[in-house]
Structure formats: C-alpha cells, structure tokens
Amino acid sequence: MADFWAAYQSTLGFAMVNAFFALSTYAVLSAGMLSFATVTFAALGGFLGAQLAVHLALPPVLVMPVSALSGALLAYVVALLFLRLDSHWMALASLALVLITRVVALNATALTGGVNGLSVPLSLPLWVLAAILAVICVVFWRLSASWYGIAARAVREDAAVAATLGIPQRRIQTIAFIISGAVGGLGGILLALMLQFLSPETYFIDIAFTMIAAVVLGGSYHWAGAIVGAVVFTALPVLLQAVVPDFEKVANGICLLLIMIFLPRGLIDPRALRLRRARKAPSR
Amino acid sequence: MMSAPMLRLEGVQKSFGGLTAVAALSLEVPAGCVAGLMGPNGAGKTTVINLITGLLRADSGVIALDGAPIQHLPVHAIAARGIARTYQNVRLFAGMTALEQVMAGSYLRRRTSLMASFLALPSARAALRMTRRRALDLLARVGMAARADELAETLSYGEQRRIEIARALGAGPRLLLLDEPTAGMNAQESEAIGRLVHTLRDDGLTVLMVEHNVRLVSDFCDQVTVMSFGRALVHGTPTACMADPEVQEAYFGRKEDAQRIRALR
Ligand SMILES: Nc1ncnc2c1ncn2[C@@H]1O[C@H](COP(=O)(O)OP(=O)(O)OP(=O)(O)O)[C@@H](O)[C@H]1O
Numbered sequence: 001m002a003d004f005w006a007a008y009q010s011t012l013g014f015a016m017v018n019a020f021f022a023l024s025t026y027a028v029l030s031a032g033m034l035s036f037a038t039v040t041f042a043a044l045g046g047f048l049g050a051q052l053a054v055h056l057a058l059p060p061v062l063v064m065p066v067s068a069l070s071g072a073l074l075a076y077v078v079a080l081l082f083l084r085l086d087s088h089w090m091a092l093a094s095l096a097l098v099l100i101t102r103v104v105a106l107n108a109t110a111l112t113g114g115v116n117g118l119s120v121p122l123s124l125p126l127w128v129l130a131a132i133l134a135v136i137c138v139v140f141w142r143l144s145a146s147w148y149g150i151a152a153r154a155v156r157e158d159a160a161v162a163a164t165l166g167i168p169q170r171r172i173q174t175i176a177f178i179i180s181g182a183v184g185g186l187g188g189i190l191l192a193l194m195l196q197f198l199s200p201e202t203y204f205i206d207i208a209f210t211m212i213a214a215v216v217l218g219g220s221y222h223w224a225g226a227i228v229g230a231v232v233f234t235a236l237p238v239l240l241q242a243v244v245p246d247f248e249k250v251a252n253g254i255c256l257l258l259i260m261i262f263l264p265r266g267l268i269d270p271r272a273l274r275l276r277r278a279r280k281a282p283s284r
Numbered sequence: 285m286m287s288a289p290m291l292r293l294e295g296v297q298k299s300f301g302g303l304t305a306v307a308a309l310s311l312e313v314p315a316g317c318v319a320g321l322m323g324p325n326g327a328g329k330t331t332v333i334n335l336i337t338g339l340l341r342a343d344s345g346v347i348a349l350d351g352a353p354i355q356h357l358p359v360h361a362i363a364a365r366g367i368a369r370t371y372q373n374v375r376l377f378a379g380m381t382a383l384e385q386v387m388a389g390s391y392l393r394r395r396t397s398l399m400a401s402f403l404a405l406p407s408a409r410a411a412l413r414m415t416r417r418r419a420l421d422l423l424a425r426v427g428m429a430a431r432a433d434e435l436a437e438t439l440s441y442g443e444q445r446r447i448e449i450a451r452a453l454g455a456g457p458r459l460l461l462l463d464e465p466t467a468g469m470n471a472q473e474s475e476a477i478g479r480l481v482h483t484l485r486d487d488g489l490t491v492l493m494v495e496h497n498v499r500l501v502s503d504f505c506d507q508v509t510v511m512s513f514g515r516a517l518v519h520g521t522p523t524a525c526m527a528d529p530e531v532q533e534a535y536f537g538r539k540e541d542a543q544r545i546r547a548l549r
C-alpha cells in the first residue's frame with residue numbers, strides 16, 4: 001500500500017494541477033468561448049510566482065494569490081482584445097498567444113531564466129493542493145448557481161437571444177475571462193510548485209492539449225466535468241501502463257475518440273441526465 | 285384616448301444585398317395598444333421585429349421608444365429600455381428547464397449584484413427566491429406551471445412558444461413583440477394566446493404581434509398594419525384593413541399559397 005501511494009502520488013498531484021487548467025478552460029467555454037489563453041495565464045502566474053519565491057522568499061500562501069491576481073489582470077487585457085473577434089478567430093488568436101508565450105519565455109530571461117530554466121525553492125503538500133482545489137470547486141459551484149452562471153449559460157446557448165433579454169454578452173464574457181485568468185494563474189504556480197523547476201517548455205502546447213482533452217472528456221456543461229476529465233486524462237495512461245504496458249501511449253487518444261463519438265458532450269452532462277429522467281417519468 | 289406613441293418607426297429602410305426587405309416604413313404603436321402586423325410571407329414582418337430589437341441595423345430611418353431614438357443602441361441596452369420579444373422559429377436555450385428559461389429571461393429584474401449572488405448573501409438569496417417565485421407565476425400565466433422543471437426542448441411546439449412568451453415577460457418589458465405566437469397551434473390554443481395578450485394589455489403592456497390568423501387579429505388587435513414587399517400597405521382597425529381591396533389583393537390573394545407553404549415546413 002505504501003508503495004502504491006508513493007508511485008501514484010505524483011500522478012494524483014498532476015491530475016489535480018491539470019484540473020485547474022481544465023477549470024480555467026471551462027470558465028471561458030461556459031460563456032461560449034474556446035480559448036487556449038489559459039497557457040499564457042499559467043505562464044505568467046508560474047514565472048511571476050516563482051520569482052517572488054526566489055527573490056523575496058515569499059511563502060506559498062502569499063505567492064499563490066499574487067499568481068492568481070496576475071493571471072486575472074492579464075486575462076482582462078486579453079479579453080479587451082479577444083472579444084472583438086468571432087469565435088473561431090478567437091480560438092486561433094489564443095493559439096497564437098500560446099506560441100508567443102513560449103518565445104517570450106525563452107527571451108525574457110530576467111523573469112523566466114531563459115533556456116537555463118528556473119528552480120523553484122518551494123513545494124506543496126498534496127493535501128494543500130487538494131484543499132485549494134476544493135475551494136475552487138466551491139467557487140465554481142457558487143458561480144453556477146449565481147446570476148452570472150445563469151447569464152453565462154444563456155450567452156453560450158444563444159448570445160443573440162440572450163442580448164434581447166438584456167444580458168450583455170461582452171460583460172459576461174469579460175467576467176468569464178477574468179475567472180479563467182485567475183484559475184489559470186493559480187494553476188501555473190501550482191504546477192511550478194509540483195515540478196520545482198520551470199523551463200520555457202513548461203507552459204506550452206502540452207498544457208493546451210491536456211486542458212482541452214480534459215473538458216472534452218469530462219464534459220464542458222458542468223464544472224465537475226473539467227475535474228473528472230483532468231483526472232481521467234492524467235491517470236489513465238499511468239494506470240494502464242501498470243496493467244497493459246505499451247498500450248498507454250495510445251490509450252488517451254482512443255479514449256478521446258470514443259468519448260467524442262459516443263458522448264460528444266462528455267462524461268458529465270446535466271442535459272443528458274435530465275433527458276433520461278424525462279424519459280423515465282413520462283409526463284402526465 | 286389620446287396617448288403618445290410608445291413605439292414609432294419613421295422611414296425605416298433595410299436591404300439585404302439587392303433585396304429591399306423593409307422600405308421606408310413608418311409605423312406607430314400607441315401605449316397600451318395591441319397592434320397587429322400582417323402581410324404575406326416575405327413581406328418583411330420579422331425583419332421589422334429584428335430592426336426594433338437591434339438584431340438588425342436599419343440602413344436609414346428612426347426607431348423611437350417613448351420618443352427617444354433607440355436604433356443606435358446595442359441589443360441588450362434596447363432590451364433594458366423595456367422591449368422584449370419572441371421568435372418565429374422558437375429559440376429557447378438548449379439544456380434549460382422551463383423555469384430556467386424564465387429565470388434567464390429575468391436577468392434585467394435580478395435585483396442583486398454578481399458579488400452578492402456569488403457570496404449567497406441573504407439579500408441575494410431572497411432576491412433569487414423572489415425571482416423564482418415570479419418566474420413560476422409567469423409560467424402559470426401562460427399555463428405552463430406544471431412543466432416548470434421539465435427540459436423545455438422535450439415539450440411540444442405550442443408549449444415551447446408559451447415558455448418563450450413567459451421568458452420574454454421575465455424581462456419585465458413595457459413593449460412585447462410577438463412573432464407569430466400561434467404558429468403551429470390549434471384554434472383553442474390560439475384563442476388562449478389571444479386572451480393572454482389581452483390580460484397583458486390590461487396590465488399595462490403594449491403589444492405588437494405578427495399574426496396570420498385573421499380571426500385572432502380581428503378579435504384581439506386594436507389596430508393593424510398590413511405590409512407587402514416591405515411597405516406598409518394599410519393601417520387601421522382590423523375590420524377596415526380586412527375590407528381594403530389592396531389588402532385582399534396582396535394578402536388574401538396569396539393566402540392559400542402562404543398556408544400551403546407553411547404546412548410544408
Ligand atoms: N438575414 C437576412 N439575409 C438576407 N435576406 C433576408 C434576411 N432576413 C430576411 N431576408 C429576406 O427579407 C425578406 C423579408 O423577410 P422576413 O423574414 O422579414 O419576412 P416575413 O414577413 O417575416 O415572412 P414570413 O411570413 O415568412 O415570416 C424575405 O425576402 C427574406 O428572404
């Protein structure tokens with residue numbers, strides 16, 4: 001049992017960190033936008049937080065809020081620019097932003113350490129990570145039950161109709177970006193604390209792929225989908241490696257394909273639940 | 285009764301490429317009136333509603349609510365001025381129950397800030413409870429109270445239309461625009477919509493409705509405008525409009541065709 005724990009501890013840690021990135025992606029998706037900018041928010045939160053830890057010797061409790069805040073601020077600026085774009089152009093622009101992020105990470109050596117990377121002299125116990133994730137879950141739960149949650153769903157389903165009901169699309173989507181930025185920035189510093197080393201490659205396409213796969217897998221119509229997706233996507237290859245070696249490399253790809261074909265709205269789908277319930281209890 | 289027009293369109297023009305959908309249209313709807321908008325298929329009725337709500341921008345002309353021009357305002361700001369609408373092809377939100385649709389429609393009446401709502405402050409919780417009760421009342425008003433917790437997309441077409449009316453009422457409008465609210469309904473259901481519109485008017489709402497059903501228009505509208513090819517052909521009481529030879533020609537001459545086309549889609 002102790003061996004098992006030791007072996008899977010880091011998988012659990014990465015699963016939880018990926019959950020932050022997936023939640024950050026969910027935050028914008030739930031207001032009708034596909035954006036990869038989470039990677040950039042994570043990079044800012046991660047590098048900035050790491051520098052604060054290195055140079056000012058700040059403890060994690062102080063570093064993490066700064067990372068989240070910096071992500072939120074950057075997201076606000078990104079929203080000002082991106083919300084002028086149509087949806088598919090926004091997705092492309094955010095991908096361009098990811099590419100730019102890596103170039104900046106390579107060249108802004110004062111912040112990132114450049115090609116040499118950056119050691120992070122801090123670590124975080126797993127239970128703290130779990131506790132922070134739990135807090136963020138409560139935040140998302142509260143948001144979904146709030147006025148913002150109702151308005152965001154309306155904007156996502158039909159922005160024009162939502163507007164004729166007085167729901168301001170830009171404003172709702174700006175808030176979505178700010179939430180995404182805060183959670184992404186927080187995820188960035190948490191990844192840094194997990195890895196204890198950052199390179200310009202840390203915040204790059206891998207994260208973008210992971211977070212999108214997680215929301216596709218878990219479902220983008222409920223915040224829990226992002227978490228389930230992140231955990232499955234992170235843990236599946238590791239578990240399979242123990243059971244059927246050589247298979248783990250394609251496992252996620254196959255899993256994603258199956259989900260997209262048979263459960264296009266992901267594992268967690270409130271609408272499917274309601275439809276099933278409606279079929280079970282035929283109306284009077 | 286002399287009252288200033290709640291809604292005034294003056295010389296409103298809208299073209300799509302070479303096609304003029306609305307041509308120099310002028311129209312007035314007095315406050316507290318149920319106005320009908322009729323015309324054959326493609327006359328431009330839906331386009332007029334899209335122009336009033338800001339989903340389409342007029343090429344020229346003025347659209348004024350209570351005398352203040354609104355044609356330059358963003359869509360959500362026009363809604364905030366007190367205009368709500370329904371859609372010819374129902375546009376409910378996927379995945380939402382009937383109650384949630386009306387709650388979403390009540391955004392303008394939420395009476396609480398995002399922060400208060402997020403923190404679930406007592407005031408916000410009370411406001412949410414009140415909005416929910418109000419939404420249930422609105423559903424009851426359109427005869428859908430028993431279906432409040434059902435996924436709207438699983439309900440019949442007529443039921444969805446009624447939920448859409450409740451959703452529009454959720455915004456607490458002063459002017460309600462209905463685009464063919466009785467399409468796909470039988471005579472009884474249509475009659476019920478007519479009576480609902482009357483109770484809404486008695487509560488102080490002004491209504492502009494696109495409607496093909498001549499009986500309904502005659503029974504429930506105070507004034508009618510008949511459009512043809514983007515122009516207002518005639519304007520007056522239902523009886524006067526129906527009797528107008530031009531209307532007979534433009535509208536009823538082709539009504540059989542129109543009906544057949546609608547049956548097909
Ligand atoms: N977005 C658009 N782009 C191009 N043409 C349009 C658009 N909307 C409407 N039209 C055209 O404008 C004309 C008027 O259309 P509109 O939908 O307003 O008619 P209508 O009176 O509502 O007809 P119906 O009774 O069939 O609903 C039609 O010829 C239609 O094809």
Ligand SMILES: [Mg+2]
Pocket residue numbers: 329330331372463
């Ligand atoms: Mg129409």
